[in-house]
Amino acid sequence: MNNVVWTIAGSDSGGGAGIQADIKAMQSFGVHGCTAITALTAQNSLGVEAINAVSTDIIESQLLALEKDMKAKVIKIGMLANVQQIQLISEHISHYKAKWPVPPVIVYDPVAIASSGDLLTEEDTVSAIKECLLPLVDVITPNTHETQLLTGVYLIGPAAIKEAANKLLSWGAKAVVIKGGHWDYPSGYCIDYCINNFTQKGEEYWLGNEKIQTPHNHGTGCSMASVIAACLAKDYPLKDAFILAKAYINQGLKVAVRYGEGIGPVAQTSFPTNLADYPQVIEAGSWLGDELDFDVPLDFNMAADFAPCESKSLGLYAVVDSVDWLEKCLQQGVKTVQLRVKNKDDAQLDELVAKAVALGEQYNAQVFINDYWQLAIKHGAYGVHLGQQDLENTNLAAIKNAGLRLGLSTHGFYEMLRAHNYRPSYLAFGAIYPTTTKDMTGQIQGLEKLFKFVPLMQSYPTVAIGGIDLKRASQVAKTGVGSVAVVRAISEADDYVQAISALQAAIN
Numbered sequence: 175m176n177n178v179v180w181t182i183a184g185s186d187s188g189g190g191a192g193i194q195a196d197i198k199a200m201q202s203f204g205v206h207g208c209t210a211i212t213a214l215t216a217q218n219s220l221g222v223e224a225i226n227a228v229s230t231d232i233i234e235s236q237l238l239a240l241e242k243d244m245k246a247k248v249i250k251i252g253m254l255a256n257v258q259q260i261q262l263i264s265e266h267i268s269h270y271k272a273k274w275p276v277p278p279v280i281v282y283d284p285v286a287i288a289s290s291g292d293l294l295t296e297e298d299t300v301s302a303i304k305e306c307l308l309p310l311v312d313v314i315t316p317n318t319h320e321t322q323l324l325t326g327v328y329l330i331g332p333a334a335i336k337e338a339a340n341k342l343l344s345w346g347a348k349a350v351v352i353k354g355g356h357w358d359y360p361s362g363y364c365i366d367y368c369i370n371n372f373t374q375k376g377e378e379y380w381l382g383n384e385k386i387q388t389p390h391n392h393g394t395g396c397s398m399a400s401v402i403a404a405c406l407a408k409d410y411p412l413k414d415a416f417i418l419a420k421a422y423i424n425q426g427l428k429v430a431v432r433y434g435e436g437i438g439p440v441a442q443t444s445f446p447t448n449l450a451d452y453p454q455v456i457e458a459g460s461w462l463g464d465e466l467d468f469d470v471p472l473d474f475n476m477a478a479d480f481a482p483c484e485s486k487s488l489g490l491y492a493v494v495d496s497v498d499w500l501e502k503c504l505q506q507g508v509k510t511v512q513l514r515v516k517n518k519d520d521a522q523l524d525e526l527v528a529k530a531v532a533l534g535e536q537y538n539a540q541v542f543i544n545d546y547w548q549l550a551i552k553h554g555a556y557g558v559h560l561g562q563q564d565l566e567n568t569n570l571a572a573i574k575n576a577g578l579r580l581g582l583s584t585h586g587f588y589e590m591l592r593a594h595n596y597r598p599s600y601l602a603f604g605a606i607y608p609t610t611t612k613d614m615t616g617q618i619q620g621l622e623k624l625f626k627f628v629p630l631m632q633s634y635p636t637v638a639i640g641g642i643d644l645k646r647a648s649q650v651a652k653t654g655v656g657s658v659a660v661v662r663a664i665s666e667a668d669d670y671v672q673a674i675s676a677l678q679a680a681i682n
């Protein structure tokens with residue numbers, strides 16, 4: 175695995191921002207940071223005294239040395255001190271994208287030094303960024319001040335944020351993260367925006383949390399972009415990298431201290447493990463969603479705090495596609511079962527759900543119905559299991575008011591925090607391993623992430639799903655997850671009775 179990330183940026187003699195912050199933030203996320211220095215700034219906690227641009231020859235010699243031996247998976251670009259530097263870096267990036275066996279992902283954090291905006295106010299600088307660099311950039315991460323300088327859009331509200339982000343996309347960037355640390359909208363909150371045309375067209379995300387009150391925030395921009403770069407190098411999707419970067423900054427701001435007379439640097443800490451440091455995923459129907467003028471989908475009716483499950487540990491969880499299999503599992507003592515049927519007509523479904531609910535009652539077990547929440551309500555099921563894409567067109571209030579439990583699927587940090595908005599009855603993490611039961615391309619989490627998800631969501635019953643077989647079940651259980659959900663490990667076993675008892679033993 176190539177965990178090399180380069181930072182092409184300026185040195186901050188005060189140690190709080192630039193190259194110095196980048197390497198520390200990258201280190202916190204377990205990637206190796208290499209550097210090509212573009213400027214030697216003379217600064218301390220009171221301000222910037224000088225910016226000494228490094229010559230393009232010296233920058234090039236650093237890039238050539240790295241290219242020969244330590245190619246990067248992700249390149250983070252920070253301060254570029256003049257048009258010549260922008261042109262040089264653009265030429266090199268263009269060569270890497272064309273010639274390297276694996277083209278690097280480019281994260282560009284435009285730096286308008288201090289609050290004066292010096293480096294981004296020259297017209298030729300902005301044109302060089304637009305014309306040469308932006309078409310090569312995968313993710314640009316300006317703060318609101320830098321966004322205004324680059325786009326000319328005055329950021330008075332959410333519509334203006336979107337307009338500016340779309341301008342940056344139209345100039346070639348594949349994704350835009352606008353850091354809201356300097357934006358006080360709504361008052362007392364820090365709201366960040368991301369639009370991603372990188373993997374999927376026009377996916378957008380808003381994150382928010384109450385502003386952390388500290389003057390010691392030097393280096394937050396560089397650190398946030400470096401964490402995004404590090405996470406992308408570790409194959410996190412951008413929406414998860416965005417979440418983790420914000421959580422890391424929140425964690426660092428809470429313990430930041432001063433080292434000189436002036437503003438101290440954001441503290442460089444470690445992978446965020448405290449839920450209180452994570453931002454909120456802002457959604458339609460929430461208070462912050464209303465403040466940001468989100469449209470509420472027609473069939474959606476927000477609800478949170480669903481009925482709890484009897485126990486925090488749901489044990490072996492059989493996911494089956496027929497009433498016949500449901501009964502076989504119940505007969506073997508499986509206490510959590512899900513009816514997951516696809517492609518049946520309405521009349522058949524009604525009957526299947528009615529039978530599944532009756533069997534659950536007969537065996538005193540928790541039967542969840544996948545997808546068909548109206549039928550689950552109609553027949554008084556124990557609970558409903560829904561995916562993230564179901565959330566927009568489900569009347570959650572109806573499920574809650576009927577007293578049904580709600581289980582939610584999550585695939586990564588972003589979806590986990592989104593699900594947390596609804597305080598469901600349990601959270602499922604998947605797909606832990608590759609599976610042939612369902613196309614989970616790009617959504618395989620692995621055990622390392624499961625080890626992070628479980629303690630963050632410790633107030634919920636938790637479930638792991640995807641590619642879990644008898645050999646893997648005990649490893650999965652060691653993460654502390656309260657339940658292991660399987661399809662093929664039971665349905666394709668040579669002897670399902672023996673498989674169920676072996677899985678139960680492995681989990682316990």
Ligand SMILES: Cc1ncc(COP(=O)(O)OP(=O)(O)O)c(N)n1
Pocket residue numbers: 491493512514544545559560561562582583584602603604612637639659
């Ligand atoms: C326990 C559990 N976890 C995740 C899923 C996946 O549900 P969903 O996202 O609704 O996808 P489909 O199962 O409908 O394809 C699940 N069913 N059970």
Ligand SMILES: Cc1nc(C(=O)O)sc1CCOP(=O)(O)O
Pocket residue numbers: 493583584585603604605606608609610611612614639640641642659660661662663
């Ligand atoms: C139905 C399902 N949902 C998943 C998710 O990650 O949301 S993975 C999955 C398939 C699980 O099947 P098996 O145990 O055969 O791998």
Ligand SMILES: [Mg+2]
Pocket residue numbers: 544545559560561
């Ligand atoms: Mg479903």
